[in-house]
Amino acid sequence: MSTLTQTESSFGRANPHALAAILEASETKRIIAATDIFDISGIKLWASNQPVSAALQRKLLDRQLRQPLESCLIAQDGVTSITLLESLNELLQSDTPLAPVLRAHGARLAREAAYLPLHPVVQLLLTAVETSRPQAYDHAVAAMALNGALMAASGADVASIRLAMLCGLTHDLGEMYIASAHGEADADRALDFVSYQQLVVHPHVGSLLISQLTNYPASMARAVAEHHERMDGSGYPHAIESDRFSPLGRLLAVTEATLSAVRSPYDTLQRASVALRAVPGEFDLHWMGRVTQAASALAPQKSVMEPADVRARLEALDGVLTAAEANIAAVAGRSKLLAMKKAMELAQFLISRLRAGWNESGLWSVDAISATDAAEVEALEDELYFRLRGVQRATLLAAGRLPPEEAAVLDEICNSLAMG
Template identity: 70%
Template sequence: MSNGVPSPATKHQGDLYKATKMRAGPCVGLFEDVHSVFLQILPSFMTNFRFLSGASRAIAPPVANQGGTFGSARLIISHHVSGGHTMTPPTASDRSAFGKANPHALATILEASETRRIISATDIYDISGIKLWAGNQPVSTSLQRKLLDRELRQPLETSLVAEDGVSAASLALAFEELLGGGSALLPLLQPHAQRLASLIKGLTLHPVAQLLLTAAQTARPEHYAHAVAAMALNGALMVAGGGDDAAVRLALLCGLLHDVGEMYIGPEHGEAEADRDLDFASYQQLVVHPHVGSLLLAQLTNYPADVARAVAEHHERLDQSGYPNALAGGQMSTQGRL
């Protein structure tokens, strides 16, 4: 802004924010150059993020860390020239996305560790081979100090485990509580409750997903409640659509994990409070969480690629008014449309 006049970049960000927030019909024009849109919106959040477009690659220069930074994360978006959307498999260099502990995720894990048994499953080393934490030891605030600005040999999320964490059984119990709690979702859930309860009990939780869900359950309970509700709704929609057990289980997982990327932004910027009117600063943080969650699931878990893609697409809209890629309904996966 100069002399009180918004710069074109600032105005473009504001227009994109308003269009996405209001869902006021297709806003394709605002997304004609998705590269420039993200280069303008994300510098306050990401460092060293990367865009892939067709056969060409453009590497964004590093930007200074600011509040809400995702450390050394790389944002990966793949667009075919035709406008279609695919998830790009991570390369060896992309695995540095989680090379440093994210301060928001770490703070949430440490808060949860005050009442839950979260331990280091293995020794934790920095990239130079210095041992920072011994295996099989409970985590504490001392770990936070040792991890400050350290590049790690292995992502922290794969080095910790919640021994008394969220399980398929506890998810089934949470589903029962949802059914008995007068939720507005009851008309959709009750016709399929028995089948959903049975399939939830058989869900497999990857240790990374379990760790983050446990941290959310303890330190961000509204986020966990939202995840459980989305899990149930996704499953019910897939059952109603005639999905077999495998498809319903996949839908349950996608719903449960759709907002896992929010663990990597400040809780004040999250969307769990559905009635809250987002300001632009919060929107700048929130807009990137689908890709953070997608990267995490693609790189740190062995879940099917459909899960990571659905998480990346969960804020897209059929009329192309969603974010971050303004995909049309036909460009989205089945799970993403749910």
């Protein structure tokens, strides 16, 4: 499942990664067949009310099913609105960097969480995630809370807040359908290209899950599909631009980027604010503004770096961007292969966006560097180097398979980007 075209089919066969997670959950949770399970020719593979086991995995091997497996199973003692509420309360009471955004709406979030409609398929998959990928489950709860809090802060009604919470809760369910080693435990910040190649399809898969296997609104499936998109067209998997970006998708993209920036226990909401502002035009200003305003109200972060060290790091970062611009322009000018040309065009666009963010930050022109400026430099530096690795992976993905000589040139350029 490394390309979008491989995900276009319905869920007629049991996905091995999702099935493995469900079976792992069945070791501690009671997961049973809600109906008889038949293959496409009418042969019964599993009886209604029978608990799932490894024997089911063997029977499903290479079988086309009459109904999607996910629609045939139910977790009787899995995730519920009550357990979701418990997880939400744990988050609200924890020392989370999201506290300035969440706690102002904590009572509202708790009230709505208790009434979230959990479709059986979603409840099954969340149960499997909670058991097999606990970090991913915590991420889902945090996204549910942050998406709901941002919506509540805008004065939205009950239905809109609940829908926003459901979008956050389900946005990464598509990861269940790729190998666990390629999941977003590190928010794709430490992933190599092969892992990224697998990961990039998960918003599309998650959208198919919502649209084909549940009765949730189409706007929810669309938002899930868009949670890694960017308004300037630099996101994935479809590189859509602002005129095609749905309102819920814009919100969910800000939520995902905010959570991605505060994965480490040492990260702060100010760090997320820098990540959201690193490249102008990526995020909806309304939703981004609510995060950045909350961050700006906190005590300024300080850095132990000396001003001379800050200047050296700024100069080094500028040198990396300049070298990347020059190398990519040189290859784009001499390449005759269409795939390579398109990859270089994408790389030039993405690097130009980083340069725009660098220029707009104004940090490079600061005469007297304060401790607060130094902290901002550290955060921006980390974010832009992460973005350079993203340019590398996106360029490789766009190029696809190339002749050896062209591939060697592309690898050289991309390796130089990854060194950032």
